Amino acid sequence: MTTRFYRLLCFLLLFSLGSRAQVPSQKExxxxxxxxxxxxxxxxQTEAYFKKIAAANPATVKLQVIGKTEEGRDQLMAIVTSPENHAKLARLQEISVKMARAEGLTDEAAHALAAEGKAIVWIDGGIHSTEMVATHQLIETLWQVTSRKDAETKRILDNVVILFTHINPDGQELVANWYMKDSDPKKRKMETIPRLYQKYVGHDNNRDYFIQNMKESRNVGRQLFVEWIPQIMYNHHQRGPAGSVLAGPPYRDPFNYVFDPGMVTGIDALGAAMYNRLNAENKPGFTRLNGSSFSTWYNGGLRTTTHxxxxxxLLTEIIGGPTPEEVPLVPQRLIPNNxxxxxxxxxxxYFRQSIDYSVSLNYAVLDYAARNPDHLLYNIYKMGKNSIDRGSKDYWTPYPKRVEAINTAYRDDQAKAAPRGRGGAAAAANADPMGWNARGAGVPLKYYDSLMHAPILRDPRGFIIPSDQADFPTAVKxxxxxxxxxxQIEKATAPFTVNGKSYPAGSFVVKTAQAFRPHILDMFEPQDYPNDFQYPGGPPIRPYDSAGWTLAFQMGVKFDRILxxxxxxFTKLPYGELQLAPGSVSASASGGYLLSSKVNDSFIAVNDLVKAGLDVFRITSGPSAGSFYVPGSAKAKTTLGDASKTLGISVAGxxxxxxxxxxxxxxxxxxxxDTYGGSMPSGWTRWILEQYHFPFTVVYPKDIDAGDLxxxxxxxxxxxxxxxxYRGGENDPYAAFRTDPKEDEIPAEFRPMMGRMTAEKSIPALKAFLEAGGKVVTIGTSTALAFHLGLPVRNALTELTSAGVERPLPNEKYYVPGSILKVSVDSTAKASWGLPAETDIVFENSPVFHLSPDAVAKxxxxxxxxxxxxKPLRSGWAWGEAYLQDGVTAFEAKVGAGKLYAFGPEITFRAQAHGTFKWLFNQLY
Known part of the structure; x- marks a missing residue:
């Protein structure tokens, strides 16, 4: 080696070392x-710091943009692992996906892959942007994992691929800037943020993951369910229950009956690792099980959809934030218990304490994964294999209503057989309902065979979604x-017959013999939420979120269950490949075109036609009432042709x-x-109106109160x-957590958004609007406007007290948290055009009415x-549902020259309830 070449080599090496980016300190x-x-x-600032960390650690950190947010920012995921693992990252990702789907693997092959692979662990932060511990622990943990050189961190990097993912960049920007705007640190607060911290849906961005309407949800969902399928996902939240530091796994009952037990016990194992580490580090205050309200029942949350x-x-909810606070005294939490x-x-x-707790919890999860990568990989395979096996044979999910049927039938039979005045065996069974007495005889097996294991009660082997249903584009959604x-979705390439019924080509088939069978059942089958009360005869325990949500019911999808x-x-579609309904436009249309009002996407086409200056008419009588007629023209043909391609709608000539x-x-x-601070239901509705191309203006209470509407x-x-x-009460369950700011504390640009709707000013303005010929559409609790206006309707869910005073039914008698119920519909009414005669609705202790017979007649x-x-319950929980019979859940009323529409159900619920969108759309022409 020449001296000149040696000097050049040294120069290049020094240049390389000197030019390598250095991570500035957090303070810098x-x-x-x-x-x-x-x-x-x-x-x-966070995005820039992530990029600096990645630049300084190119061998261990790969920064990936997983998509754009609703406000157009890059959504980041940092993939962190050892250089050796990065060199074979594609193979490790392939193993993770293959093990999760469990297709075509033997146990022997799965063990071999488990030995070859590495654990994949997802850690996120920031989904709820006012929960700033969650966002900042992500920054701190990424920095620690990439800067620490201790043996534990090395073991983690050698055996784990970590996916650090930011869930809501837009919200962090809004909330942090709002908090930091005051130069005096002691005046900084987050309570008065003017709008939702996710562009449309705020806190409900954590209720979107089984439908994935929002861009952020789609970005995250693709990584979780298609690209990586990690064995562990850890979703950071806050606010811990009062008197504790955090709530974490394991969670309270009920857990969903379609789960594989390995998932539930897997949560137990990780939970033990998490709270054991905190205890070893002298970090008290971890509560679990019935110490908090968090369960594993609900689907739709970022953490719960993974179940x-x-x-x-994993979910933790921790206290803390940038403003110091107090751990309050809650005496019942001072005594140690389970x-x-x-x-x-x-x-x-203090904020730093919450950050330290969060980093410890992350390390507990990562250390568990580093020590057990083969177990985690094999276990997710085994759960998937179990699901495939259950979907390949006769299987019965044990639902509470079936156990209740056994107990009822047994008690009834024993009561008939027992001498009058004696309880007999039924009394003995009631006295020992859980079988603590080992010598108890139990219930005869015939009740199990007839009421739990009857052939008709088997879980379906699959579902068929016919392509000839009225609103096939929504079915495709x-x-x-x-x-x-x-x-995994299959699609029919030709007509076929199953159980004597014919189906056309293009129909979709979803078989349950696949790894994610629990999710399939959850999207098609009713949820059977157990009767859950504080004590016998006492008030109900509120579910963590909805009790029932069956998405196929909400969307009005027609399907057949095949036992x-x-x-x-059938051809299997590639995983993750989205579909479009086969739209068409009739070649022969000399007289024009017809669009069915049964198809939600027809409203998009109509709005586009009107915007393009074309005439559109609505048929108001006869068998086609509600359909849209478009006179024939070259421009109409072109516009409708584009609509049929992009929307998948069929246009009849x-x-x-x-x-x-x-x-x-x-x-x-x-x-x-809408309102200052943002309304989630309004945000969802705003998103729906945008998707369906309705022009609109957002208004606030001050706009209403100004009159001349x-x-x-x-x-x-x-x-x-x-x-x-009406007459007191509170429609807004979040009001107790919201602070109304003073106008002089708020920047001038946001002051028009302030104010509240009031009976004194807002209601008279709305009455004048209606009397002048305006239309008002009210949803959910806002149907109270009917009472304010003195319309001839009354609350159907009341009772008379012994003193002769009418009061709402108490929860001990009647309680229907978020569930799916079936109603009859006047589908001939203009307001209901396009809806079927029976419709599933989202009902959340929603208003129900009795109408004055005389007023109806007039x-x-x-x-x-x-x-x-x-018996209207379709999915979820309805206690005392008999009280609903004959109750009216939606009506229209004349008010002067105008009209009020009152829809008690949540007809736009979280942009999931496609089956009832038309109740909104019909009123907008």
Whole structure:
């Protein structure tokens, strides 16, 4: 080697070492250290720091943009592992996905792959952006894992691939900037943020993961359910229950009956690792089980959707934030018990403490994964294999209603057999319901065979979604929701027959013999929430979220449950490949075109046609009432051709203009209510209106109170919790957690958003609007406007006390948390055009009415939907549902020259309830 070449080599080496990016300290980059009181980092700063960490650690950190947010920011995921693992990352990812799907693997092959692979662990932060511990622990943990050189960190990097993912960049930017805007640190607060911290849905961004409407949800869902399928996902939240530091795994009952038990016990194992580490580090205050409200029942949350995919989904809810606070005294939490083995004492609590706890919890999870990568990989395979086996044979999921049927039948039979006045065996069974007495005889097996294991009660082997149903484009959206969550879909390439029924080509088939069978059942089958009370005869225990949500029911999808194994001319679609309905436009349309109002996406086409200046008419009578007629023209053909391709709608051609009455479709001046701080139901509705191309204006209480509404708007939409309760009461369950700021504390640009709807000012303005010919659409609790206006309707869910005073039914008698119920619909009414005669609704202790018979006869009010019987429950929990019979759940009423529409159900619920969107759309022309 020449001296010259040696010097050149040394120069290049020194240049390489000198040019390698160095991670500045947190203080240098942010101006403070993560966890400092009264200081928050925004997303711009965080993104830049992530990039500096990645640049300084190119061998261990790969920074990936997984998509754009709703506000257009890059959503980041940092993949962190050892250089050796990065060199074979594609293979490790392949093993993770293969093990999770468990297709075509033997136990022997699975053991070999488990030995070859590495554990994949997801750690996220920031989904709820006011929960700033969650966001900042992500920064701190990424920094520690990439900078620490201890043996534990090395073992983690050698055996684990970590996916550090930011869930809500937009929200972090908004919240951190808002908090930091005050120069005086002691005046900084987050309580008065002017809008939702996710563009449309705020806190409900954690209720979106089984349908994935939001861009952030789709970005995350693809990584979780299609690209990586980690064995563990850890979802950071806050606020811990009062008197504790945090709530974590394991969680309280009920857990969902479709889960594989390995997922539930996997949560137990990780939970033990987490609270054991905190105890070893003298960090008290971890509560679990019944120490908090968190369960594993609900699907749809970022953490909970993973449970239905055999992942060990972890949630912690921790106290703390940039503003110091107190751990309050809650006496009942001071005594150690199984819920809280190591209680915390009342004390001042600081941001840094919560960050330290969170890092310890992350390390506990990562250390467990590093020590057990083969077990985690094999266990997720085994759970998937179990699901495939259950879906390949007769299997019965043990639902509470079936156990209840056994107990009822046995008690009834014993009562008939026992001498009068004696309880007999039934009394003995009731005295020992859990079989603690080992010598007890139990219940005869015949009850199990007939009421739990009857052939008709088997779980389905699959589901068929016919392509000839009325609103097939919406059915395809449902299929795409399944695809986004990693479900294997098959599609018929030719007509076929199953159980004597013929199905057309293009129908979709979803078989349950696949790894994520729990999720499939959860999307198609009813949820059977158990009767859950504080004590016998006492008040109900509120579910963590909804009790029932069956997405196929919400979306109005028609499908058939197939109980036996079946096959046909089916092709398997590639995982993650989204579908589009086969749209078409009739070649022969000399008389124009027809669009069915049964198809939700027809409203998009109509709005686009009207915006393009084309005439559209609505047929108002006859068998086609509600359908849209478009006169034939070259421009109409082109516009409809584009719509059929992008929307998948079928456009029928007609030889001549349809006979009968019709009216021209004209766009109305639509106003949608919102409030300072943001309304989630309003945000969901805003997103829906944008998706369906309705032009609208967002209005606030001050706009309503200003009056002269008819000069500006034709229709005003009030979502739930907009209209104040009639004669006291509180429509907004979050009101206790919200602080109304003073106007002089708020920047001028946000002051028009302030104010509240009131009976004194807002209601008279709305009455004048209606009397002048305006339309008002009310949803959920906002149907209270009918009472404010003195309409001839009353609350159907009341009783008379012994003193003769009418009061709402107590929860001990009647309680229906978020569930799916079936109602009858007047589908001939203009307000209900396109809906079937029976419709599933989202019902959350929703308003139900009795209408004055005289007023109905005179046409003052007209029912649109009602409960025809005493068993309307389709999915979820309905205690005392018999009280609903004959109650009206939707109606229209004349008010002067205008009209009020009252929809008690949540007809736009979380943009999931596609089956009832038309109740909103029909009122917007």
């Amino acid at each position: 980059h942010f101006g403070f250290t993560i966890g400092d009181d009264y200081h928050l980092a925004n997303y711009t 239905f995919h055999n992942m060990i989904g 819920n809280t083995p190591n209680p915390v004492t009342p004390q001042k609590w 449902f299929v795409n929701a399944l695809i986004r969550t990693g479900i 036996e194994g079946f096959d046909g001319p 007609v030889a001549k203009k349809p006979a009968g009455a019709m009216e021209k479709v004209a766009p109305l001046r639509i106003a949608l209510w 008819k000069k500006k708007y034709d229709v005003i939409v009030f979502v739930t919790r907009a209209i104040p309760a 046409g003052v009010v007209a029912p649109l939907a009602w409960f025809p019987n005493n």
